[in-house]
Amino acid sequence: MELCETIWGSRRSGEAEDGKGRDMKDLRGGGDAKVAVSDERKKRRLKVAHPERCIGCLSCMFACSRINTRRASLDRSAIRVKTQGGLEGDFAVVICRACKDPPCVRACPRGALEKRENGRVIFKRELCDGCGACAEACLIRAISIDSEGKAIKCKHCGACVAFCPHGVLEMEEVEE
């Protein structure tokens, strides 16, 4: 099976954006989560390893918005836990799949989403005019538009992983 692996977080080990290094600690068991990367060239990608274990607590969504946008928000989270038929149904965890040929990049008319040579997709917030073409292009609906009219795009930073109490989420290293 072909993996869509060209978008990833390629942050070096220990590097912290927005001081989030501390938040990356695995808060479930005291140890480090599987988010630390030993080899800086290894590409990392968020993965929904065990969707059936989700209890719908939304801690991942709050982690994403808290750490990446400094707000408590569901709408600004790049990861989404959806109910399917209320709490009686199963939860669906929607994340960016890091496509090899990202339709979101192709759809953006303003170049706000740009695929770099190393495969990482960069979102240039200032260029985004909120037209929604990227969100429309993503069939799994992993991109949405926030209340300020800007796209919300997962950057595979792994901030959510440490706050999942049930091991639903993992960071996986993607071989070149």
Added chain:
Amino acid sequence: MLRRVLYIDLDKKESFVEDRYDLFEEWLGGTGVATQLLLEECPEGADPLSPRAPIIFGIGPLTALFPAMTKTVAAFKSPLNGELGESYAGGRLAMAMRFAGHEGLVIRGAAESPCYISIRDDEVKIKDATSIWGIPATVVGYILREVEAGVGRRSIIRIGPGGERLVRYAGVVVDTYRHFGRLGLGAVFGSKNLKAIVVSGTEDVELPNSKRYRDIYNQLFKTVVQTDAMEKYHDIGTPINVNVLNQMKGLPTRNFQDSSFEAAENISGENLADNYLLRRVSCAHCPIGCIHIGMLKTSFSRHHEFEIRKISYDYELIYALGSNLGVTTPEGMLELIEACERQGLDAISTGVVLAWATEALDRGIITEEETLGVPLKWDGVEGYLEAIERIVKAPNDFYSTLARGVVAASDRYGGEDFAMALGGNEVAGYHTGPAFIFGLAVGVRHSHLDNAGYSIDQAAAKKPLTPEEMVDAIIAEDDARGVYNSLIGCLFARGVYTPDRIVEALGSVGIEKTKDDLQILGRKIFDEKYRFKLREGFDLSKSRIPRRFYETVSTVGMVDPETIETMMEIYRERRSWG
């Protein structure tokens, strides 16, 4: 921070938002603010089921911002005991209110015909609910989910036929598995022709000091997830109490005639978890996942055809609809829980009422003429299922009296010695000793969660406590919970939210308080609730304590009425009530 109260008037079909800085400055949020709104909105002596009686909902300054800060408070005048009605529910309502931008919600008046309220950010619509009137609380959720927006971040709260028909202990079902159970909020909804409320919103909460917030957040999250104190809630869940209380002679059985149950193992949390548990789910922004959903699989033909029902269970339900009715099978107990869910009835009150009726029939105080031929007997699940339906339909004087609660039933037919209510509220599942009994009698809403007397008794079983020590512990809990219920946190996480951590969490969202401030506030909130109670006629000196409490051995041995009297005297003194 939000300071907004949304007022909805069902008479005038209009709504408006008011900033109530005054209230939130002084009373923090949650129950502190809701109590003030109730005092403002509810005219003295109002009939709880009249348009004059309001419904208040409130969330607090930590709602949706910290793990396990998941509760919404409802304040109303109780149609069950005629004084302070207060109930808490989890689910997704608190989060939905926060993101809709409303910290308080006041509902006034009554609709002329069945309606539901749709709240989406500042947009409020009062919509026709004629087509869903009479539909079980469980099913209403499916229907409104299809027609309303906000999937994944909304909350749908609704009543069943029990609330519509004004059963005085009908509750409001929140997001399928959580409830405003106690003291009859469902009947108040019914009296207003209000079937449901849907809330969703898209607001964000900006944090004034992101780093400080994240530091205390991480500390709290880690503690909630790791601490041993939470273990009981996420593994077996609250039903772990079944075996524990049974062993210590604290599990009310067959209307408190016994305090241990020979079939406890069958309906224990362990058995349910091993053989019936389907999954666990969480309230929004709580990593504990204490909501245990059991699967009841019933064959309906010889050809391997099954009905599958998913039923959430907790300790109090197992007591009320299990041991206290002598029900020996998990299947029977789960069926009874489901019947209460469909009708939208409070499980504790329903169980206590049925237990009284069973004993009353057994003792010949009533006959099958009253029950319309329904054979109420211990472990008689079929009879209980029929009785639950009849309580809602009220086909005769007997069932309509049962629909008014166990105190009304014993006033009418006798048997007050074993009508297990305190403060007019049917009692929760503990026969642990004097602190539980006394705690219920004095508690602001006569709930085991006012001051957790059962926990004080359990401590006393290990190392005896004097009446003074028990009273002091009860007062400390009464007051501390007033603060915690203003934040508003789930009581399961109360051990994690120490006073220091509460001060830090509040500080991180821009509310600077000291521990002393909070302690004084707790006392004040308690006093304000008593102000409402006294205004509506509550009289502690007329507390009616069923004799049964003194006739059945408890966790700490036989309870002596004099101990309760002594505690009452000490309590009055400590509260400076003279």
